[in-house]
Amino acid sequence: MSTANLPGELNPSPRLLLGPGPSEAHPRVLKAMTTPLLGHLDPEFVVMMSETQQMLRQVFKTQNPLTFAVSGTGMAGMECMVVNLIEPGDPMVVAVKGYFGGRMAEIARRAGAKTTVIEAPWGDVFDLNVLRDTLKKVKPKVLGIVHAETSTGALQPMEELGKLCHEQGVLLAVDTVTSLACVPLEVDAWELDAVFSGTQKGLGCPPGLAPITFSPRAMEIIRNRKTKVQSWYLDMSEVMKYWGEERFYHHTAPISSVYALREGLRVVLEEGLPARFARHRLHHLALKAGIHAMGLSYLTKEQCQLPQLNAIRIPDGIEDMKVRKRLVSDFGIEVGGGLGDFKGKAWRIGLMGYGARASSVFAVLSALERCLQQEGYSLKPGASAAAAQSVYANS
Amino acid sequence: MSTANLPGELNPSPRLLLGPGPSEAHPRVLKAMTTPLLGHLDPEFVVMMSETQQMLRQVFKTQNPLTFAVSGTGMAGMECMVVNLIEPGDPMVVAVKGYFGGRMAEIARRAGAKTTVIEAPWGDVFDLNVLRDTLKKVKPKVLGIVHAETSTGALQPMEELGKLCHEQGVLLAVDTVTSLACVPLEVDAWELDAVFSGTQKGLGCPPGLAPITFSPRAMEIIRNRKTKVQSWYLDMSEVMKYWGEERFYHHTAPISSVYALREGLRVVLEEGLPARFARHRLHHLALKAGIHAMGLSYLTKEQCQLPQLNAIRIPDGIEDMKVRKRLVSDFGIEVGGGLGDFKGKAWRIGLMGYGARASSVFAVLSALERCLQQEGYSLKPGASAAAAQSVYANS
Numbered sequence: 041m042s043t044a045n046l047p048g049e050l051n052p053s054p055r056l057l058l059g060p061g062p063s064e065a066h067p068r069v070l071k072a073m074t075t076p077l078l079g080h081l082d083p084e085f086v087v088m089m090s091e092t093q094q095m096l097r098q099v100f101k102t103q104n105p106l107t108f109a110v111s112g113t114g115m116a117g118m119e120c121m122v123v124n125l126i127e128p129g130d131p132m133v134v135a136v137k138g139y140f141g142g143r144m145a146e147i148a149r150r151a152g153a154k155t156t157v158i159e160a161p162w163g164d165v166f167d168l169n170v171l172r173d174t175l176k177k178v179k180p181k182v183l184g185i186v187h188a189e190t191s192t193g194a195l196q197p198m199e200e201l202g203k204l205c206h207e208q209g210v211l212l213a214v215d216t217v218t219s220l221a222c223v224p225l226e227v228d229a230w231e232l233d234a235v236f237s238g239t240q241k242g243l244g245c246p247p248g249l250a251p252i253t254f255s256p257r258a259m260e261i262i263r264n265r266k267t268k269v270q271s272w273y274l275d276m277s278e279v280m281k282y283w284g285e286e287r288f289y290h291h292t293a294p295i296s297s298v299y300a301l302r303e304g305l306r307v308v309l310e311e312g313l314p315a316r317f318a319r320h321r322l323h324h325l326a327l328k329a330g331i332h333a334m335g336l337s338y339l340t341k342e343q344c345q346l347p348q349l350n351a352i353r354i355p356d357g358i359e360d361m362k363v364r365k366r367l368v369s370d371f372g373i374e375v376g377g378g379l380g381d382f383k384g385k386a387w388r389i390g391l392m393g394y395g396a397r398a399s400s401v402f403a404v405l406s407a408l409e410r411c412l413q414q415e416g417y418s419l420k421p422g423a424s425a426a427a428a429q430s431v432y433a434n435s
Numbered sequence: 436m437s438t439a440n441l442p443g444e445l446n447p448s449p450r451l452l453l454g455p456g457p458s459e460a461h462p463r464v465l466k467a468m469t470t471p472l473l474g475h476l477d478p479e480f481v482v483m484m485s486e487t488q489q490m491l492r493q494v495f496k497t498q499n500p501l502t503f504a505v506s507g508t509g510m511a512g513m514e515c516m517v518v519n520l521i522e523p524g525d526p527m528v529v530a531v532k533g534y535f536g537g538r539m540a541e542i543a544r545r546a547g548a549k550t551t552v553i554e555a556p557w558g559d560v561f562d563l564n565v566l567r568d569t570l571k572k573v574k575p576k577v578l579g580i581v582h583a584e585t586s587t588g589a590l591q592p593m594e595e596l597g598k599l600c601h602e603q604g605v606l607l608a609v610d611t612v613t614s615l616a617c618v619p620l621e622v623d624a625w626e627l628d629a630v631f632s633g634t635q636k637g638l639g640c641p642p643g644l645a646p647i648t649f650s651p652r653a654m655e656i657i658r659n660r661k662t663k664v665q666s667w668y669l670d671m672s673e674v675m676k677y678w679g680e681e682r683f684y685h686h687t688a689p690i691s692s693v694y695a696l697r698e699g700l701r702v703v704l705e706e707g708l709p710a711r712f713a714r715h716r717l718h719h720l721a722l723k724a725g726i727h728a729m730g731l732s733y734l735t736k737e738q739c740q741l742p743q744l745n746a747i748r749i750p751d752g753i754e755d756m757k758v759r760k761r762l763v764s765d766f767g768i769e770v771g772g773g774l775g776d777f778k779g780k781a782w783r784i785g786l787m788g789y790g791a792r793a794s795s796v797f798a799v800l801s802a803l804e805r806c807l808q809q810e811g812y813s814l815k816p817g818a819s820a821a822a823a824q825s826v827y828a829n830s
Contacts, residue, residue, distance in 0.1 A: 046701055047486040050694055052473050062472050062687060073468040073691060077457050077641055078447050079769045091442040111643070112507040112668065115686040119668045147667045240687055246472060248506070248643055248689030270665050272542045273507065273514045289774070291510040292457060292635055294643030296468060297692070299445055306441055374474045379684070 055368075056395075058404050059376035060190050060349060061218070062240035062247050063392035065300070069245050072303035073296045080293045088302055089283065089293070095305035099220060099243075099313070100235060100253050102227035108283040109301055110250040110274065111294050114217045114238030117250025119147050120274040121213050121234045122184070125258060127267050128152030131180040133210075135159075135166050139191035139379040140215055144184045151270065156180065162381040163340045163351065165196045168204060175208045181261075182211045188219035191379045193340040193351035193388065195223060202231025211258055217241060220251065221308050222320050222348035222392055233258040239297070242316075242348065244393035245304040248297040307394075320347040323396045326431040327389065330405040330424030334412065339386050348396065350389040351382065355417055360384050363411045371407040401428050450763075451790075453799050454771035455585050455744060456613070457635035457642050458787035460695070464640050467698035468691045475688045483697055484678065484688070490700035494615060494638075494708070495630060495648050497622035503678040504696055505645040505669065506689050509612045509633030512645025514542050515669040516608050516629045517579065520653060522662045523547030526575040528605075530554075530561050534586035534774040535610055539579045546665065551575065557776040558746065560584075560591045560739045563599060570603045576656075577606045583614035586774045588735040588746035588783065590618060597626025606653055612636060615646065616703050617715050617743040617787055628653040634692070637711075637743065639788035640699040643692040702789075715742040718791045721826040722784065725800040725819030729807065734781050743791065745784040746777065750812060755779050758806045766802040796823050 057064045078085040089108075097107050110117045122144065126132060132153040134145040137160040148155045156178050160166050166185070175183060183205055188195050198214070205212040213234040219225050221242030227235050233255040240247035254262070254276065262276050269275035273291065282290040308316060324347030331338070331352055339351040354360055360377055364387070367373045376388035391400060405424040412419060452459045473480040484503075492502050505512045517539065521527060527548040529540040532555040543550045551573050555561050561580070570578060578600055583590050593609070600607040608629040614620050616637030622630050628650040635642035649657070649671065657671050664670035668686065677685040703711060719742030726733070726747055734746040749755055755772055759782070762768045771783035786795060800819040807814060 046704055047483075047490070047697070050467050050470050050483075050698060052470060052477075052479050052483075055471065055473055055477065057472060057474055059474055062474065062690060065472050065691075070469045070471070070691075072445050074465045075445050075447060076450070076465070077452060077460050077635075078450055079452055079454055079457065080642070082447075082450065082763070082769065084447050088442075088445075088447075095442070112511060113686050113689060116507060116511075116668050119666060143667075150663055150665055150667055238687070240472075240690075246689060246691035247475070247687040248692055268545055270545055271514060272538075272545050273511050291508050292633070292642040294508060294641060294692070295457060295635075296460070296465075296641035296695070297643055297689070300691070302442070303445060309441055368477070374477065 054372050056373045056400060056403055058389050058391065058395060058400055059374045060388045060390050061238070061392065063244065063390055063395040065246050066244040066304060066307050066394040068307055069300045069304045072299045075299050077295045080295060081287065081289060085295065086287050088298060092298060092302045092305065093283070095309060096251050099305060099308055100227045101225065101229065102253050104227065104253045104255055106259055106276070106280060107253040109298070110252050111291060112250055113247050114236070114250050116274065117236030117238065117252050118144060118215060119271070120250065120252060121236045122147045123151045123269050123271050123274055124262050124276045125182050125211060125213060125234055126151040126153045127265055129154060130182070131156065131178060132182045132184060133158060133174055133178050133180040135171065135183065135185040137165060137192065137194060138162055138186065138189035140189060141186050142380070144215060148184065163192045163194055165194050165344045168200055171201065172204055175205065175210050180210055182213050184213045186215040187225065188216065188223065188346050188349065190218040190349060191382060193346045193349040194344045195346045198230050206231055211261065218346065218349055221316060223346065224317055227253055239301055239304065241392045243301070243304045244307060245300045248294060249301055320391065320396045322435055323391045323398065323401050324348070324350065326398065326401045326428040327391060327405065329427040329431045330401065333423040333427035334409055334419045339382060348390060348392045352387045352389060354385055354387060358412065358415050358417055363415060366411045366414065367407055373404055373407050375404065398432060449767050451768045451795060451798055453784050453786065453790060453795055454769045455783045455785050456633070456787065458639065458785055458790040460641050461639040461699060461702050461789040463702055464695045464698045467694045470694050472690045475690060476682065476684060480690065481682050483693060487693060487697045487700065488678070490704060491646050494700060494703055495622045496620065496624065497648050499622065499648045499650055501654055501671070501675060502648040504693070505647050506686060507645055508642050509631070509645050511669065512631030512633065512647050513539060513610060514666070515645065515647060516631045517542045518546045518664050518666050518669055519657050519671045520577050520606060520608060520629055521546040521548045522660055524549060526551065526573060527577045527579060528553060528569055528573050528575040530566065530578065530580040532560060532587065532589060533557055533581065533584035535584060536581050539581070539610060543579065558587045558589055558735045560589050563595055566596065567599055570600065570605050575605055577608050579608045581610040582620065583611065583618065583741050583744065585613040585744060586777060588741045588744040589739045590741045593625050601626055606656065613741065613744055616711060618741065619712055622648055634696055634699065636787045638696070638699045639702060640695045643689060644696055715786065715791045717830050718786045718793065718796050719743070719745065721793065721796045721823040722786060722800070724822040724826045725796065728818040728822035729804055729814045734777060743785060743787045747782045747784060749780055749782060753807065753810050753812060758810060761806045761809065762802055768799055768802050770799065793827060
């Protein structure tokens with residue numbers, strides 16, 4: 041192939057990323073990635089690793105020594121969490137209320153777990169009593185559950201669940217991909233044993249790393265395994281020689297992604313977690329006011345709606361893809377479609393991290409109004425903007 | 436933690452990365468990573484994925500449709516290659532002549548392979564007859580071997596090995612982490628069935644992705660598996676729904692890393708592979724002349740020395756860490772130490788991708804001379820620079 045046939049310079053169209061993730065990366069994070077590489081064992085890089093781990097502990101609200109970032113995307117974090125806790129034949133309960141719970145069950149099965157799935161309707165969450173009864177009956181080693189279900193926009197209450205699990209001698213493993221740095225999460229206070237997340241949502245970084253933390257209780261289980269973890273790449277006992285005190289070579293860390301995460305965490309902690317949660321809440325309320333003003337509704341139950349991920353019911357007679365394609369082509373705005381039970385039924389509007397700001401809310405409301413009108417949906421142009429403005433005015 | 440206690444701005448010291456990798460990222464690659472994110476299913480991103488795949492095929496010299504980049508570092512690529520080809524109980528031969536061959540054997544065992552290890556001395560490579568005899572005896576499903584052994588700087592001749600394997604009905608799985616885009620590699624012409632690499636060496640990108648390619652023969656084996664791949668994250672039959680024609684969501688691709696890889700591949704193909712190989716060869720010869728001029732020698736056998744990774748014997752009485760630490764502290768130059776059998780015995784000098792240039796060679800030779808002098812090693816200052824210059828003068 042001659043040089044003339046090579047693809048051209050990287051030149052994507054402008055996009056406002058308001059889907060389920062990736063969210064827009066913070067400009068400071070993108071800038072950090074231009075920093076020339078250090079070696080993965082350079083003393084200066086090792087300091088950066090420690091700083092990143094310390095900031096991750098602050099964002100996770102934990103003292104867990106074993107807190108770091110898996111060198112893969114969020115789903116590598118999920119697999120890492122499961123394969124380290126589970127040995128072949130171990131019983132695991134997975135609480136499924138959407139797409140990502142289902143995925144955890146699939147990963148558990150491949151890890152050789154005797155997997156029991158319990159289900160709640162999509163858009164709803166689990167009642168603590170149901171979970172308690174299941175644990176009493178099944179007596180699993182691990183309960184796996186999703187904190188913020190990205191596919192449905194539902195927030196699972198977690199405050200009491202750790203205590204409940206530990207009363208039954210069960211480990212609690214939690215997916216916080218869409219919750220971390222958007223809504224309160226208290227790994228230690230809530231007694232969570234294994235928790236993973238992703239960088240491309242609340243943290244405002246590109247996808248590519250999976251922050252993860254294991255409680256001393258989980259560590260003990262991992263230390264006493266009788267079998268080796270099936271994955272060498274994700275084996276905590278190996279990885280921790282690198283991310284732990286030894287700093288012994290395991291694999292070559294993705295240097296630029298660690299730079300990005302370190303900068304993203306600095307941005308998060310400069311804002312402060314309470315202010316960050318309040319900001320997500322505010323823009324969610326403004327978006328919701330606008331959504332209601334155009335006559336649309338949420339698919340997620342009112343009492344468990346996530347601020348950062350809004351699952352909107354697609355009105356009857358409106359074609360999902362047509363609207364979403366037009367949002368991209370005419371306005372450069374990406375929102376998500378539905379997965380699984382919500383396929384064709386939901387638009388998922390993400391207001392995460394850097395993307396949770398008034399300009400995002402105004403833009404997506406007006407663009408959506410315009411697209412719906414073009415599809416013959418009856419609404420009063422500008423009503424959603426007015427409703428959102430009024431939320432900001434009263435905040 | 437108050438904002439005042441947060442780590443400061445990212446500000447690493449300047450480094451010349453001349454170790455076994457990561458090598459310096461090309462400036463155009465770093466710049467590409469500042470590009471704002473697209474969604475992982477954005478039509479424009481999908482085009483970039485296809486372009487990246489097409490350029491990877493050119494660099495791998497293959498027509499394999501299943502050619503893409505695993506969302507993890509090189510070692511995730513190794514695990515991906517092995518766990519897709521192997522089902523529990525399958526016999527696999529791993530040819531070990533250094534650290535990374537040993538690692539492949541460990542991954543094979545965890546995948547449930549009946550693993551037979553054959554060994555060649557560190558710094559040497561395998562004779563084809565030895566490999567043929569082993570395959571005849573063991574009759575494995577897969578032979579795993581490292582093309583360019585990063586721990587020893589040895590290049591395994593591969594031209595005839597694919598044919599030999601196929602005569603025995605064996606699949607050939609190859610680690611090309613340190614060879615890709617540095618020395619000739621012909622996936623199709625050499626009949627290689629599964630080949631993975633990393634981005635942080637010859638391709639001049641940050642670490643974080645593992646380019647990989649599977650032959651139609653390997654695909655057939657994967658399609659006919661009786662058991663599911665133990666890793667959901669690395670399961671080709673799942674991943675290919677995303678990287679294949681369907682572009683169906685599997686995991687969120689590391690967008691910025693794909694941007695980086697796409698740009699790195701453009702840089703490689705603009706230079707052209709033959710010119711790139713010649714450049715690596717030239718700077719290797721200059722380095723080698725300088726190394727010999729200061730009275731040092733190679734640990735790798737003469738006939739199998741890699742141009743891009745030079746394993747230098749540490750002279751008697753010289754302390755490994757003292758010299759390497761001084762290279763970093765006084766001159767900002769990183770070279771690698773030894774692993775395994777070569778621990779404390781070797782310095783590994785990488786001249787890879789963007790790092791393979793005369794200024795690297797001059798800098799590392801003079802800095803090493805200075806450090807050796809400080810340790811009381813007798814040499815003639817400037818002799819190595821003169822020797823390298825003379826190679827360039829005659830090129």
